[in-house]
Amino acid sequence: MKRTKIAQVLSAGQPEETHQICGWVRTRRDSKQGFSFIEMNDGSCMHGLQVIVDADVPGFSEIHKLITTGASLRVAGKLQESPGKGQRVEMLATEIELFGTADADTYPLQKKRHSFEFLREIAHLRPRTNTFGAITRVRNVLSAGVHNFFQERGFNYIQTPVITTSDCEGAGEMFQVTTLDLERLAQVKTEIDFSQDFFGKKASLTVSGQLEAEIFACSVGDCYTFGPTFRAENSNTTRHLAEFWMIEPEMPFYDLNDNMELAEEFIQYLMKTVLEKAPADLEFFNQRIEKTVLETIHQIAETPFERVPYTTAIEILTSCDEKFEYPVEWGNDLQSEHERFLTEKHFKKPIILFDYPRSIKPFYMRCNDDGKTVRAMDVLVPRIGEIIGGSQREERLDVLEARMKECDLDPEEYWWYLDLRRFGSVPHSGFGLGFERIVQLVTGMQNIRDCIPFPRTPKNASF
Amino acid sequence: MKRTKIAQVLSAGQPEETHQICGWVRTRRDSKQGFSFIEMNDGSCMHGLQVIVDADVPGFSEIHKLITTGASLRVAGKLQESPGKGQRVEMLATEIELFGTADADTYPLQKKRHSFEFLREIAHLRPRTNTFGAITRVRNVLSAGVHNFFQERGFNYIQTPVITTSDCEGAGEMFQVTTLDLERLAQVKTEIDFSQDFFGKKASLTVSGQLEAEIFACSVGDCYTFGPTFRAENSNTTRHLAEFWMIEPEMPFYDLNDNMELAEEFIQYLMKTVLEKAPADLEFFNQRIEKTVLETIHQIAETPFERVPYTTAIEILTSCDEKFEYPVEWGNDLQSEHERFLTEKHFKKPIILFDYPRSIKPFYMRCNDDGKTVRAMDVLVPRIGEIIGGSQREERLDVLEARMKECDLDPEEYWWYLDLRRFGSVPHSGFGLGFERIVQLVTGMQNIRDCIPFPRTPKNASF
Numbered sequence: 001m002k003r004t005k006i007a008q009v010l011s012a013g014q015p016e017e018t019h020q021i022c023g024w025v026r027t028r029r030d031s032k033q034g035f036s037f038i039e040m041n042d043g044s045c046m047h048g049l050q051v052i053v054d055a056d057v058p059g060f061s062e063i064h065k066l067i068t069t070g071a072s073l074r075v076a077g078k079l080q081e082s083p084g085k086g087q088r089v090e091m092l093a094t095e096i097e098l099f100g101t102a103d104a105d106t107y108p109l110q111k112k113r114h115s116f117e118f119l120r121e122i123a124h125l126r127p128r129t130n131t132f133g134a135i136t137r138v139r140n141v142l143s144a145g146v147h148n149f150f151q152e153r154g155f156n157y158i159q160t161p162v163i164t165t166s167d168c169e170g171a172g173e174m175f176q177v178t179t180l181d182l183e184r185l186a187q188v189k190t191e192i193d194f195s196q197d198f199f200g201k202k203a204s205l206t207v208s209g210q211l212e213a214e215i216f217a218c219s220v221g222d223c224y225t226f227g228p229t230f231r232a233e234n235s236n237t238t239r240h241l242a243e244f245w246m247i248e249p250e251m252p253f254y255d256l257n258d259n260m261e262l263a264e265e266f267i268q269y270l271m272k273t274v275l276e277k278a279p280a281d282l283e284f285f286n287q288r289i290e291k292t293v294l295e296t297i298h299q300i301a302e303t304p305f306e307r308v309p310y311t312t313a314i315e316i317l318t319s320c321d322e323k324f325e326y327p328v329e330w331g332n333d334l335q336s337e338h339e340r341f342l343t344e345k346h347f348k349k350p351i352i353l354f355d356y357p358r359s360i361k362p363f364y365m366r367c368n369d370d371g372k373t374v375r376a377m378d379v380l381v382p383r384i385g386e387i388i389g390g391s392q393r394e395e396r397l398d399v400l401e402a403r404m405k406e407c408d409l410d411p412e413e414y415w416w417y418l419d420l421r422r423f424g425s426v427p428h429s430g431f432g433l434g435f436e437r438i439v440q441l442v443t444g445m446q447n448i449r450d451c452i453p454f455p456r457t458p459k460n461a462s463f
Numbered sequence: 464m465k466r467t468k469i470a471q472v473l474s475a476g477q478p479e480e481t482h483q484i485c486g487w488v489r490t491r492r493d494s495k496q497g498f499s500f501i502e503m504n505d506g507s508c509m510h511g512l513q514v515i516v517d518a519d520v521p522g523f524s525e526i527h528k529l530i531t532t533g534a535s536l537r538v539a540g541k542l543q544e545s546p547g548k549g550q551r552v553e554m555l556a557t558e559i560e561l562f563g564t565a566d567a568d569t570y571p572l573q574k575k576r577h578s579f580e581f582l583r584e585i586a587h588l589r590p591r592t593n594t595f596g597a598i599t600r601v602r603n604v605l606s607a608g609v610h611n612f613f614q615e616r617g618f619n620y621i622q623t624p625v626i627t628t629s630d631c632e633g634a635g636e637m638f639q640v641t642t643l644d645l646e647r648l649a650q651v652k653t654e655i656d657f658s659q660d661f662f663g664k665k666a667s668l669t670v671s672g673q674l675e676a677e678i679f680a681c682s683v684g685d686c687y688t689f690g691p692t693f694r695a696e697n698s699n700t701t702r703h704l705a706e707f708w709m710i711e712p713e714m715p716f717y718d719l720n721d722n723m724e725l726a727e728e729f730i731q732y733l734m735k736t737v738l739e740k741a742p743a744d745l746e747f748f749n750q751r752i753e754k755t756v757l758e759t760i761h762q763i764a765e766t767p768f769e770r771v772p773y774t775t776a777i778e779i780l781t782s783c784d785e786k787f788e789y790p791v792e793w794g795n796d797l798q799s800e801h802e803r804f805l806t807e808k809h810f811k812k813p814i815i816l817f818d819y820p821r822s823i824k825p826f827y828m829r830c831n832d833d834g835k836t837v838r839a840m841d842v843l844v845p846r847i848g849e850i851i852g853g854s855q856r857e858e859r860l861d862v863l864e865a866r867m868k869e870c871d872l873d874p875e876e877y878w879w880y881l882d883l884r885r886f887g888s889v890p891h892s893g894f895g896l897g898f899e900r901i902v903q904l905v906t907g908m909q910n911i912r913d914c915i916p917f918p919r920t921p922k923n924a925s926f
Contacts, residue, residue: 043683100888124879127682186655200922219590220506416587424535425563459663
């Protein structure tokens with residue numbers, strides 16, 4: 001007899017069926033009549049299965065005392081209708097086997113609630129809690145949603161490299177990757193010789209797969225990346241990770257409007273997917289973590305996004321009565337407080353800002369004819385602010401080269417990127433989305449460190 | 464009018480329909496009657512669409528000379544039945560627009576065949592060739608297949624970390640990750656102080672996500688990783704990459720037999736998926752790259768895998784007439800020549816070897832009662848040899864601790880891994896598969912550097 005997952009038993013199991021389940025004990029309660037109620041969870045869903053074990057089940061009396069919170073069991077038995085509320089069926093055990101114990105004095109996950117800070121220190125056990133089990137399942141539903149969205153539309157998944165010898169985007173501080181003997185390097189006074197390093201050059205961890213994705217957009221067509229990216233920034237905030245997963249679609253023959261349309265469709269698809277596939281987990285987040293989670297997800301899923309030129313947004317911000325900490329001025333980047341005011345209070349829905357000043361945007365964004373702005377776009381959503389950044393790319397070789405000089409970049413370093421414009425250049429667009437931001441949006445978790453299995457932050461890369 | 468992808472036109476387009484296509488010129492041929500035949504490709508499929516442009520199409524005479532191999536175009540027109548063989552429909556252009564030229568004297572991809580070595584040096588253009596277009600599409604089909612296989616079975620996708628401060632598996636040489644100023648470190652004679660480094664400790668790039676995946680197997684249940692892993696080994700072979708993608712499923716309540724069953728089902732699923740989703744690309748590989756590709760894929764998809772104890776394999780190898788370069792002896796690891804003899808010549812089908820000597824396998828594999836072997840398994844397939852390695856994991860705390868000492872490992876370094884056995888331990892199993900090996904198997908490409916978008920190897924991390 002094979003194991004049935006508890007999610008399956010709870011959703012489709014019928015009275016009189018026999019099943020075998022395996023999992024971990026959440027609680028045990030003994031009745032005076034000589035039987036025990038054991039709530040079993042196997043991580044396949046939020047809810048546990050109630051198992052009733054009579055004292056005469058073979059072997060039960062020997063292991064009875066060891067069945068404590070966190071212990072692991074195999075139970076076979078027959079399903080029956082449950083008189084308890086909130087559960088359709090329960091299991092009457094006929095066999096029970098103890099896999100492993102969890103000593104009540106030392107097992108860190110007892111019934112009481114633990115702080116998220118504490119749980120981060122035991123990240124190897126936190127997926128056994130309700131909150132982190134739910135985050136794991138929701139993260140999985142979102143990951144699968146990302147792939148399904150693009151696969152359904154004929155996009156190719158491209159695994160762009162993690163190790164790179166070019167600092168192309170200049171998007172942020174980079175981690176260095178080396179096989180040089182650092183202990184020895186420190187002890188002997190010398191000049192460093194990167195030609196002796198593994199890659200024969202100074203190498204780093206990528207900050208973005210965009211430029212490589214453009215290669216594939218300009219050959220096999222619509223494509224997307226979904227992989228880890230890195231920032232060596234010493235920022236201890238609830239919004240930043242040194243290692244995080246990014247999704248970067250890139251599409252030939254898309255102008256900025258096509259790009260905005262795809263971004264909106266993508267975000268709405270993810271919201272609908274999680275509503276459909278993880279309703280019980282979302283209910284939990286809405287009750288226990290953040291009361292507005294469900295409302296926000298529904299709003300994003302169902303409301304067309306407002307498209308607003310950056311210049312209009314500046315006018316709104318300078319003429320409104322809101323007091324901001326940071327000044328608002330045309331030519332400056334918007335701060336989180338400005339973005340949240342626009343999406344949460346002014347428009348009260350997701351918005352897409354576009355046509356940003358070229359002085360605050362990277363070299364690869366397409367220049368508008370006004371000489372002042374570029375075809376950039378940012379998608380802003382309630383409670384999170386910016387969730388997507390993208391642009392139409394500059395496909396004109398001469399304009400791109402001029403922009404690179406303006407940005408103090410050496411065109412020779414970008415020879416291959418320029419080649420894409422030199423040979424069969426096409427209009428194209430793309431955007432990037434930090435995956436953990438979406439997890440944060442959907443779960444309502446305050447700290448992004450709780451939205452990834454093992455967060456990497458300054459002074460921490462444990463597990 | 465939106466763009467229609469050429470794959471769509473070729474598979475479903477009907478005469479008299481009007482479409483707009485965008486893409487790159489493969490060839491142009493001018494007739495004496497004043498019209499041109501242009502073969503257009505947009506990367507959505509192997510085949511191109513034949514476009515016929517009459518001299519009187521507006522603007523055509525001005526751009527006619529610029530329509531050379533590699534130039535990019537937008538063409539609108541009407542479909543008609545094609546008299547040519549190998550194509551159902553062709554397009555009669557009514558509008559044509561040139562996006563970008565590709566100077567015939569400098570564009571590196573002319574009609575002649577290029578060596579794969581040369582194409583590696585222009586990895587930003589190689590996806591525009593038939594071979595690398597096909598590899599990209601097949602890689603995408605396999606990637607989507609990996610996710611679908613596990614998602615259909617209720618597995619959770621877990622993104623395990625790339626940066627790690629523990630060298631847990633000891634599976635290979637590791638790259639170091641640092642933000643220390645290496646130039647300065649070299650110039651000043653000092654002791655290195657990793658407490659000043661970004662993570663406050665010596666940090667590296669992961670060699671495997673298995674141990675972290677076990678955390679999730681022992682909490683939320685069946686799970687898998689699919690992400691980049693790294694080996695800083697200075698091996699210049701056609702089988703090794705410094706950065707490659709690994710798939711590592713991990714399942715609670717699975718013994719070695721369950722593990723073997725899943726591995727076989729997984730490989731067969733991938734073979735069937737690629738046969739179904741990429742027939743034209745496979746046909747190309749079979750004709751142009753490796754004549755046995757289709758036969759091998761079919762054989763793997765359709766033949767039950769033979770399960771053979773390691774000890775039996777040694778008996779076969781020592782009693783056969785084959786001459787081997789490396790000696791065969793119980794207790795030694797098998798060499799590639801041995802593996803290929805067993806799968807290609809002796810059994811003539813995929814095989815799963817199991818119960819390997821414990822002295823040649825890592826600490827985490829479950830010890831058999833014989834005191835000599837562990838519950839390891841390797842899946843071997845024709846032409847590639849080992850494609851999967853896995854095991855039932857050691858779930859007994861005391862046995863695991865003893866094994867770690869035997870392997871000279873410090874249990875304190877593995878405190879969290881041991882905790883999984885200390886609290887609610889369960890029997891579990893898993894395996895690992897190098898994704899590029901599967902791409903190599905399916906495409907027949909000789910060199911694994913051609914099976915990943917941008918290969919990282921000693922002295923090379925370009926693009």
